[in-house]
Amino acid sequence: MTRTTRWARVVSVLGIAALVSALPIVNLGPAAGETAPQRGGTLTLSIKYSPTSIDPQKNKTITDEQVGALMAEPLVDWVNGSFVGVLAKSWDVSADGKTYTFSLRPGVKFQDGAPLTAAAVKASFERMTDPAAPMPRGGNLANVASVTAVDELTVRVSLKTPDPDFLGKLLQIDVLDPASWKGLTPDKAPSGTGPFQLVSYVPDQRVEFKKFPGYWGGEPYLDQIVIQVVPDPATQEIELESGKIDFMDYVPAKDVSRLQHEGLQKMSFGRVNWGRLVFNLKTVTDLQVRQAVCYAFDRNAVLQDAMYGLGTPQLTLAVPGTWAYSSKITPYRYDPARAEQILDQAGWTAPRPGAMRQKDGKPLVLNLPTSSNGDWEIITQMIQQMLRNVGIDSRITTMEPNTFYDAVRTGKYDIAWFETNASPVPPIAAQNLDTHQYWDVMQQDLPQVDALVEQASATVDQHARAELYLQVQTIHHDQALECTGAWMEQVFAVSSKVHGMVLDPLGVTIFSARWWKSQ
Amino acid sequence: VRRYLARRLLVSFGVVLGVVTLVFVALRSVPGDPVDMLIPADASGSAGIALAQQLRAKYGFDRPLYVQYGLYLSRLARFDLGSSIRSERSVAEDLLERYPATLELAVGSLFVAVALGVPAGILAALRPNSVFNNASMTLALLGLSLPTFWTGLSFMLLFSLILGWLPASGLGGPVWSWDGLSHLLMPAVTLGIEPAGVLARLTRSAMAEVLRENYIRTARAKGLAARTITIRHALRNALLPVVTVLGLQFGGLLSGAIVVETVFAWPGIGRYLVFGITGKDFPVVQGGVLVIACAFVLINLLVDVLYVVLDPRIAYT
Numbered sequence: 001m002t003r004t005t006r007w008a009r010v011v012s013v014l015g016i017a018a019l020v021s022a023l024p025i026v027n028l029g030p031a032a033g034e035t036a037p038q039r040g041g042t043l044t045l046s047i048k049y050s051p052t053s054i055d056p057q058k059n060k061t062i063t064d065e066q067v068g069a070l071m072a073e074p075l076v077d078w079v080n081g082s083f084v085g086v087l088a089k090s091w092d093v094s095a096d097g098k099t100y101t102f103s104l105r106p107g108v109k110f111q112d113g114a115p116l117t118a119a120a121v122k123a124s125f126e127r128m129t130d131p132a133a134p135m136p137r138g139g140n141l142a143n144v145a146s147v148t149a150v151d152e153l154t155v156r157v158s159l160k161t162p163d164p165d166f167l168g169k170l171l172q173i174d175v176l177d178p179a180s181w182k183g184l185t186p187d188k189a190p191s192g193t194g195p196f197q198l199v200s201y202v203p204d205q206r207v208e209f210k211k212f213p214g215y216w217g218g219e220p221y222l223d224q225i226v227i228q229v230v231p232d233p234a235t236q237e238i239e240l241e242s243g244k245i246d247f248m249d250y251v252p253a254k255d256v257s258r259l260q261h262e263g264l265q266k267m268s269f270g271r272v273n274w275g276r277l278v279f280n281l282k283t284v285t286d287l288q289v290r291q292a293v294c295y296a297f298d299r300n301a302v303l304q305d306a307m308y309g310l311g312t313p314q315l316t317l318a319v320p321g322t323w324a325y326s327s328k329i330t331p332y333r334y335d336p337a338r339a340e341q342i343l344d345q346a347g348w349t350a351p352r353p354g355a356m357r358q359k360d361g362k363p364l365v366l367n368l369p370t371s372s373n374g375d376w377e378i379i380t381q382m383i384q385q386m387l388r389n390v391g392i393d394s395r396i397t398t399m400e401p402n403t404f405y406d407a408v409r410t411g412k413y414d415i416a417w418f419e420t421n422a423s424p425v426p427p428i429a430a431q432n433l434d435t436h437q438y439w440d441v442m443q444q445d446l447p448q449v450d451a452l453v454e455q456a457s458a459t460v461d462q463h464a465r466a467e468l469y470l471q472v473q474t475i476h477h478d479q480a481l482e483c484t485g486a487w488m489e490q491v492f493a494v495s496s497k498v499h500g501m502v503l504d505p506l507g508v509t510i511f512s513a514r515w516w517k518s519q
Numbered sequence: 520v521r522r523y524l525a526r527r528l529l530v531s532f533g534v535v536l537g538v539v540t541l542v543f544v545a546l547r548s549v550p551g552d553p554v555d556m557l558i559p560a561d562a563s564g565s566a567g568i569a570l571a572q573q574l575r576a577k578y579g580f581d582r583p584l585y586v587q588y589g590l591y592l593s594r595l596a597r598f599d600l601g602s603s604i605r606s607e608r609s610v611a612e613d614l615l616e617r618y619p620a621t622l623e624l625a626v627g628s629l630f631v632a633v634a635l636g637v638p639a640g641i642l643a644a645l646r647p648n649s650v651f652n653n654a655s656m657t658l659a660l661l662g663l664s665l666p667t668f669w670t671g672l673s674f675m676l677l678f679s680l681i682l683g684w685l686p687a688s689g690l691g692g693p694v695w696s697w698d699g700l701s702h703l704l705m706p707a708v709t710l711g712i713e714p715a716g717v718l719a720r721l722t723r724s725a726m727a728e729v730l731r732e733n734y735i736r737t738a739r740a741k742g743l744a745a746r747t748i749t750i751r752h753a754l755r756n757a758l759l760p761v762v763t764v765l766g767l768q769f770g771g772l773l774s775g776a777i778v779v780e781t782v783f784a785w786p787g788i789g790r791y792l793v794f795g796i797t798g799k800d801f802p803v804v805q806g807g808v809l810v811i812a813c814a815f816v817l818i819n820l821l822v823d824v825l826y827v828v829l830d831p832r833i834a835y836t
Contacts, residue, residue: 049794050794052605052606053606053607058607060556060557060559060605134570134573136557136558136559136570137559138566138570139559139566139567139570142565142566186606186607186608202616202786203606203608203613203616204617204786204790204791205689205690205784205786206689228688228689228784229784229786230688230689230784231781231784231790232781232782232784234672234782235672235675235687235688235782235783235784238672238675238676238679238680238687239679239687239688241680242679242680242683242687244679244686244687400551400796400797401797402551402552402555402556402797402798402799403549403550403551405551405555406550406551406552406555407550409552409555412550436565436568437567437568438558438567438568438570438571439558439567
C-alpha cells in the first residue's frame with residue numbers, strides 16, 4: 001500500500017486553507033477549444049485501489065470518497081478557498097460557535113425519488129455516529145450534541161464545544177435517504193442525491209454508473225461513468241495514452257512532465273499532504289540534538305530530488321498568507337554549520353574529523369525506520385546522508401507500510417519521515433500535536449500544547465485564535481517538536497477531451513454533473 | 520489404491536491444518552495492528568482511541584490468542600471464513616468471485632508454457648548441436664530470467680499502445696469470446712514465458728537422456744519411423760519429470776500471480792491476498808492461504824495419480 005492510500009483515508013485535521021482550495025485544471029496540452037458543453041458519452045476513470053465499500057457513508061479512503069461523491073453529496077464543500085453550499089442552500093452560525101443552522105436546498109430528490117428533508121439529514125448524522133456500529137468517519141461528528149429537524153428544510157446542529165471549523169468536518173459526511181440503507185447487500189449502494197446512480201459494483205474490477213436525470217442541479221452531461229481498478233501506474237499511463245481511459249489518479253511524480261508533453265491535462269491539489277520529520281520525544285530527549293537535526297535537514301533537496309519539485313517547502317505550521325500565519329516565528333532553515341555548532345556546544349563531539357559524534361563515550365545514533373514504498377525510502381536515505389554530514393549516525397530499517405505506521409505510533413523509533421493529510425480549515429497543521437489521539441507519534445504528553453490546541457480549536461474569535469496558535473507554534477519551534485518539511489502536491493492526469501472536472505482539497509473529483517467530454 | 524488415497528487425503532488434511540495454524544500465528548506475531556488501517560489519521564483524541572477499542576472488541580483481537588484460534592477453527596469447521604476487516608465483505612464470497620479469474624489465467628499460461636516449452640525442448644533434443652537448439656535454449660534462458668513486470672509492460676506498450684490490437688488491462692467476457700480471449704492473451708503469455716523456459720530446458724535434457732537408452736536404439740534397429748520413436752517411445756518416458764514440474768508450476772500459478780495480476784489489473788486472488796497482507800486484514804489472508812494450500816495439495820495428489828497413467832511400472836498400494 002502506498003502513501004496515498006494510507007494517508008488517503010484522512011480527513012479533516014491539519015488545516016490548510018487559502019493555498020489549498022480546489023485548483024482548477026491547468027491545461028498544458030493542445031488547446032481543447034472553448035466550445036459549449038456536449039451531452040452524452042461515457043467517461044472512464046482509472047483508480048489504483050478498489051473502493052473498500054460502495055456505501056458513501058462507509059468511506060475509509062479518498063478513493064471511497066471519490067466513488068461516493070458521484071452518488072451522494074454533503075451539505076457543504078470547499079471550492080476555491082471557501083465553503084460552498086451543496087445540499088445546504090445557506091447556513092448560519094451562532095455567535096458562540098456552538099449552533100449551526102442549515103437551510104436545505106428545496107426540491108432536491110434522492111435517487112429513489114424521496115425528497116431531501118431535515119429528517120434525512122438528522123438520520124444520516126445519527127447513522128454515522130451510531131454507537132453500536134460507528135462509521136470510520138463518524139469521529140468527525142464526535143462534537144455534535146444533538147441534531148434537530150426544525151422544519152422540513154431546516155436542520156439545527158448543536159455542538160458540545162464551540163467549533164469554528166465544523167463545516168470542514170462535514171465535507172465527508174454524505175446525506176442519504178434513511179429508507180434506502182436498511183438490509184443492503186454489500187454490492188448495492190443506498191440512495192443519495194448525487195448526479196450518478198450505481199449500476200454495478202465488482203470489487204477490484206469496476207464500478208459503473210448511469211446519469212440520474214432527476215438531479216437537482218440539472219441533468220448531467222455525461223450518460224455514463226465507468227471506474228476501472230488498475231493498480232499499476234505504468235499500466236494506467238499506457239491506457240491513458242492509448243485513449244482507453246480518460247483519467248488516472250495519483251500520477252508518480254517522475255512521470256508528470258512526460259504526460260504533460262503527451263498533451264494530457266494535469267489536475268493537482270496541493271498542501272493537503274504534509275511531510276515532516278517527527279521525533280520520538282521519549283528517546284530523543286536532548287533538545288539540542290533535535291534542533292541540530294532541523295538545521296541539518298535540507299527540505300529543498302528532498303522537494304527537488306525526491307518529489308520532482310511537486311510541492312512547496314513548509315517552514316512553519318501555518319500556511320503563509322492566512323490568518324494563522326505569523327512572521328514572529330523564525331523557521332529552521334538548512335544550515336549544517338549551525339547544526340554542527342549546536343552539537344559541539346552540547347558536548348556531542350567527533351573523536352576525529354569525519355567520525356560520528358559521541359558524548360561521554362555514548363555514540364550519537366538514531367533509529368530511523370521507513371515504509372517500503374518508493375518515495376519514503378528515498379527521502380529517508382537522503383535524510384540519513386544529511387544527518388551523517390553533521391556527524392549524526394542513523395540506522396535505517398525498512399518496513400512494510402502497516403508495520404511502519406504501527407512502529408511510529410507505538411514509539412518504536414527515534415526519528416522518521418512522516419506524511420499526513422490535512423483539511424482546509426484551520427489553515428495550520430496543529431491538530432496532530434494533540435498528544436491524546438490514536439495517531440500521536442511524539443510519545444510524550446505535552447499538557448501545555450494539548451491545552452492550547454484544544455482551546456484554539458474551540459475559539460471563535462479569529463484574532464484570539466491566531467494568538468493561541470502563535471503560542472503553539474512558538475513551543476513547536478523552541479522545543480523542536482518536529483522539523484517541518486514540505487506541502488506536497490498530488491497530481492491526477494486527465495485526457496484533453498474532458499472538461500469541467502473540479503478537485504476538492506482532499507483530492508476528490510466533484511461536481512460530476514458538469515463534467516463533459518468532447519466527442 | 521483406495522487405502523493409498525485415504526492415507527494421502529488424511530496427510531493432506533494435516534498439511535492444510537498446519538498451514539492454517541502457521542498463518543494464524545505468523546499474522547499475529549508480526550508487528551502491526553489491523554485496526555490501524557481503520558482509524559483516520561486525524562481522528563480527534565478520544566474518538567480515534569474509542570473506535571480502535573470498539574474494533575478490537577468487534578474482531579476479538581482483545582482476547583487471548585488461544586481463544587481467537589479456537590474460535591477461528593470452530594468457524595472454519597463450519598466453512599465460515601469470516602469477513603474482511605477493511606471491506607466487511609464475506610471472504611468466502613470474495614474468493615469465489617476471484618478464483619475463476621485466477622484459474623483462467625493459470626490454465627491459459629500453463630497452456631502457453633506447454634505449447635511453447637515442450638515442442639521446443641523436444642526439437643532441441645533431437646538436433647543437439649543445431650542452430651535451433653542454441654536459439655531455443657537461449658530463448659528459454661531469457662524467458663526464465665526476464666522479470667514479468669518488464670515483459671508485461673513491453674507487451675503492453677507494443678500491442679496496446681503502438682499497435683492497438685489488445686486491451687491493456689482487466690478481465691474481459693467469457694474466455695471463448697474474443698473479448699475474453701483478447702484480455703487473457705497478454706497476461707497468459709507473460710505469465711507462461713517463465714514456465715515455458717523451465718519446461719523447454721527440462722524436456723530437452725529428459726529427452727536427450729531417453730534418446731540414448733538401449734530401447735530407443737532397438738526401436739531404430741527395428742526400422743520404426745522416427746516420429747513413432749520420438750512420440751511413442753521417447754516422449755512418454757521423458758515426460759515423467761516434466762509432469763512433476765508441471766504440477767508444481769501449476770500449483771504456483773493457482774496461488775495467484777501477484778505481479779502479472781497487478782500489471783494487467785487482473786482480478787485474481789494474488790492481488791487480493793497482497794491487499795490483505797499490506798492491510799493486515801487477517802480473515803482475508805487466512806482465507807486466501809487456505810484456498811491456495813488446498814489447491815497445492817490437490818494438484819500434487821493429481822500429479823501422483825497421473826504417474827500411474829504415464830508409467831505402468833508405478834503402482835500405489
